Amino acid sequence: MNKMISIIIDGKEINAEEGRALLWVALENDIFIPNLCAIKEKARPSASCRLCFVEIEGHPRPVTSCTQTVADGMVVKTRTPEVDRLVTTAFELLLSDHRLGCSKCPKNKACALQRIAKERKLKLKPKRLNKFVKDYPIDDSVDVFVLDRNRCVLCGRCVWADHHIAKVGAIGFSQRGIKRKVSTFGDKLLSDSSCIQCGECVKVCPVGALSFKENHKDKV
Ligand code: SF4
Ligand code: SF4
Structure with missing residues (x-):
């Protein structure tokens, strides 16, 4: 020490x-x-x-x-x-391409974006920037969790957990600029990737981009 x-x-x-x-x-x-x-x-x-x-x-x-x-x-x-x-x-900037919809989001009330907005008195719907909302298909191909890239803030925590906690290497980042996204190797569905559904990536996601299916219930 x-x-x-x-x-x-x-x-x-x-x-x-x-x-x-x-x-x-x-x-x-x-x-x-x-x-x-x-x-x-x-x-x-x-x-x-x-x-x-x-x-x-x-x-x-x-x-x-x-x-x-x-x-x-x-x-x-x-x-x-x-x-x-x-x-x-x-x-x-982070919210300029974020698909908002907190009431239907599995992370509602436990979301890091909501916490920051509350603590710093910021709006989740900023008016200053033109909004370019992402429109990715939702990947719910595995049993345990859902990946919704439209709510991803590209923080990289899931990739780190996949590589360093789970030690699997199923996900990483692909593309650059506004097209940058969390992907499996070859941009396949999670069910066609090396994902073992351990959920380590889901546990560290600060927003509603990765969520356990059990938390969806009436949402999605
Ligand atoms: S990720 Fe957070 S800010 Fe975005 S819709 Fe879900 S609860 Fe709302
Ligand atoms: S942890 Fe969540 S918000 Fe961060 S890059 Fe992964 S999916 Fe996106």
């Missing part, structure tokens, strides 16, 4: 292990920082969702808290006009 140090986040003094990622230190101390792609066990964060910005005294601009390690005496603010601007822009 590294030595313990002291930092201040939003005026609250916190003891933390030197070298840990600021994001996890904040979350473990009940200080909310928006995030979608972060995985505690992952050694090198992907920092792809661009939601976990904070300001640190002495730094010229906001930094992503998942990539920032804590150091003694660090003074952090999770809310500043510049942080809020960056988070709002990233959140609106």
Whole structure:
């Protein structure tokens, strides 16, 4: 264990292990920082969702808290006009191609997007950007879960769980830009892939893109 140090986040003094990622230190101390792609066990964060910005005294601009390690005496603010601007822009971009429909979504009331919107007083239906709603067919070809790419935020957590927890390698990302999506090898249905239906990918999905069929009931 590294030595313990002291930092201040939003005026609250916190003891933390030197070298840990600021994001996890904040979350473990009940200080909310928006995030979608972060995985505690992952050694090198992907920092792809661009939601976990904070300001640190002495730094010229906001930094992503998942990539920032804590150091003694660090003074952090999770809310500043510049942080809020960056988070709002990233959140609106994420939702610009998201197929909303929370009441019929299996993740309703347990969704990371809903939590971020509530905590930061952001709208799930941003008006600033033109909406390009995804229109992928839903893959419900396996018994245990459903993959709805129209609700995917491309966080990569399912791919990491498939590769590093399940150690199967059934899914990955294919295509680039707005066509980027979670795919099986050869873009086949899950039932025609090497998926073993262990559900590890479903457990880490922060939104309603991967969901257990038992949670659908009257929804879908
Ligand atoms: S993924 Fe979240 S924001 Fe999207 S429809 Fe489902 S509950 Fe709503
Ligand atoms: S399916 Fe879920 S876990 Fe996988 S990339 Fe999309 S949102 Fe993330």
